[in-house]
Amino acid sequence: MKLTSIITFMALFLSLFMPLFIPQVLAGVAHAAPSKIEDRSEYSTSLNTIAVVIMNWYGSLITDNQAEDRQSSFNTKNTGDQWSDYRSQYPKNISQILITSNDLLKLENDNGYQFNVKSKFIHSVKNELQTQLLDETFVFKNTFLLNENQPLIKTISRNKSETIQSADTENADTKTVDTKKAKTHQYNRSHYKVREFTYAWLAYIDGVKILKPTMNGSAWLDKATYSLNMGSDHSEDSIPSILVKRRQLLAKGGHLLRSLDIKNQDNESNTFVIDLILEWKGTSPKGKPVIARIHQEIKVHIKTDQSWEVISITEEHLLPVTAPWMGLVC
Amino acid sequence: MLKIIKNLVMALMIFGPSQISLANQMSLPILSGVGGDFTAVDSDGNNVTFADYKGKTVVLAFGYTNCADICPFTLGYLKKLYSNLSKEEQEQSRFIFVTIDPDYDTPEHLKAFVQFFNKDFIGLSGSNEQIKHITSLYKAEYSDLSEGKVATKEIRRTTPQKTSDTNEKASLFSHTVVLYLIDKEGYTRSLEYTGTPRDDFAHKIRMLINE
Known part of the structure; x- marks a missing residue:
């Protein structure tokens, strides 16, 4: 099959079938997560x-x-x-x-x-x-x-x-x-408990401070290191400082949890890692729409009294899934 | 190539609908963390940074000159897309092709390749580390397909490199087919491909030029 025929077929396929998909989807998504x-x-x-x-x-x-x-x-x-x-x-x-x-x-x-x-x-x-x-x-x-x-x-x-x-x-x-x-x-x-913590964390990074007690968060929020990778922008600092830096692009909007996994459980050191994929949608300080697909790894230490202390957070912004062809390679 | 179609159909069936709506609900959102500043070598052998193109709307593609199918097709598509733009719009935009095979694609050869399609097109090369960095910024994938290198005389090429070496060999790669639409501030705003209707793509470029 000629390359041009294949591409034409792909374009035709998309133009024919995408309109069928989108209305169903918009109806579903609008209900679950508003677009405004x-x-x-x-x-x-x-x-x-x-x-x-x-x-x-x-x-x-x-x-x-x-x-x-x-x-x-x-x-x-x-x-x-x-x-x-x-x-x-x-x-x-x-x-x-x-x-x-x-x-x-x-x-x-x-x-x-x-x-x-x-x-x-x-x-x-x-x-x-x-x-x-x-x-x-x-x-x-x-x-x-x-x-x-x-x-x-x-x-x-x-x-x-x-x-x-x-x-x-x-x-x-x-x-x-x-x-x-x-x-x-x-x-x-x-x-x-992991999910209670995670949702409180998401609310916290969106600016809700009232849930700090849920996260045992009075001390570690000022002590844990937060490493941020957004494209060519790499920074490592305290949680409050990185949150300020993030808001230079992710100004107004909210995080939604897309997946959660526990890994690297180490019983000797009483640590484990909460592995999260988040979606952020909102606007930049200039009011431009922004979307992000975020991978966070939160390393947690379980103290002797069974309370949790976050040691570090690493965050990388991934390619948001916006189109079906974005993962294709030739 | 059939694999691409299969993947495309699969992608549409599995996660296309819900995710596509994300982008469609907003007009050309900034894709956080996709792209950023980098250094490279331009078609004339000069060191450049991506920040040099600030103020211009950029369409960026990855590929290599020994690519027998999708790269020439992509550049042919970009040639037509570019011609959809007015003179003023062309001046406000830059079409950039970044090689993923800097070992073979010298700045001079890359220039001949991209300018075969349009003299305004820019080819960027650099060291392997620089290319790796650029592709990582754009989350672009590429990998060397050839266990051993392939004789270039066996490859159907748009612009063969001038060489007297009849046994010249080169690598074949698989690579991302995405076209990145980047705004005047350097933010990636849309991911397109050669199936995007050219009028739609041109409209998006105009939107960013006029922001």
Whole structure:
């Protein structure tokens, strides 16, 4: 086949089929992440700060059925302390919780945010594994956007609860397909602690300072080294200094988490690395649109009291995925 | 080449739709961390920095003169794209071709190659380290395909290098096919390719010229 014919075919293919793809996509994406910069910024902040609460909420339910343990790891500052009755309705002896889907919606008339969560609880009853499927809706007050208060839960409703007997992973049926996944990844308290930390970090670098306590962040935020690689721009400095430097391009906008991985766990030195891929969308100080695909590695040390101290952050800006042909080589 | 089409179709099916919308929702966003300042050697053998082109809208491509298919095709496409621009717009823009084979592509030979398509086109070369640095800035990929070098007389070439060596050999490379559209401040604003309708591409160049 001649090269020109091939290119013509490619161009034709794109021109014919792209219009079919784009409307579907825009509909989906617009719902998930608004395109207007102001909305996008608010969406990122809302999602990240609410996710901190949600991660704490579920993570603290995973216990050895010691009521005080479950309650002590639950951050009531984030949620208000009136939810103990509701929380007591969850199963006991939860070993893992899988969040199977979630959706953040802004309520009309500036009336707060609604976060829908579908989840799967794996717990044991008399040494037998059981699965409970839950569909819950959390409604948050809107005041946290003023950066004065942490997100507070206004109402919680349980839309659906279904218990599946014999959720033994050996006999998993189609409804427990995620249970199989749980064999290779532990959706345990650590899983949620890492995510609670990560969402608080994302909110922090977007300018939300109220979540510092969630990150044990009073000391290490001034001590950790932050290394930044943005194209030909390389700098290493304290976190506050690098954040100022970043804002010379990433001025107004928000970070969204695209992937999270834990690597380089070293039990001897009690360290591990949180490996993140983030997407940033917003505007430059001159008001020009900017998008970034960011790789961050956060090295964490677990102290003897089990609190976390961040030692270093490395950040590299990758090629944002903006077109299907960008990875092609000839 | 069939692999390219396969990859293209796969890319569209898998992640094209959701990601394409990212760029489409905004007009020519700055792609943070893509590109930046670098040093290189121009077609006349002079040391240049990319900052020298500040104030101009740049279209930048990677390739090499022994490339038998996509590079001549790309430069042919850029030739037509350039002719879509008015004289004033041409003066406000620079079309730059960076070689990924600096061992073979001397500044003089590179000049002959790019100017075969248009006398205004700029060829940039440099040391292997410089080229590696430039490609890393633009997250561009390239790799040497030939285990041993290939006799250049076996390669279909636009502008063969003048040499009396009948056994001359060169490497063959695979490399990125992306065309980088860069604004007057040096920020990469769009990633295009030869499938982009030329009128659309020219429109984007005009948008950046008029910013």
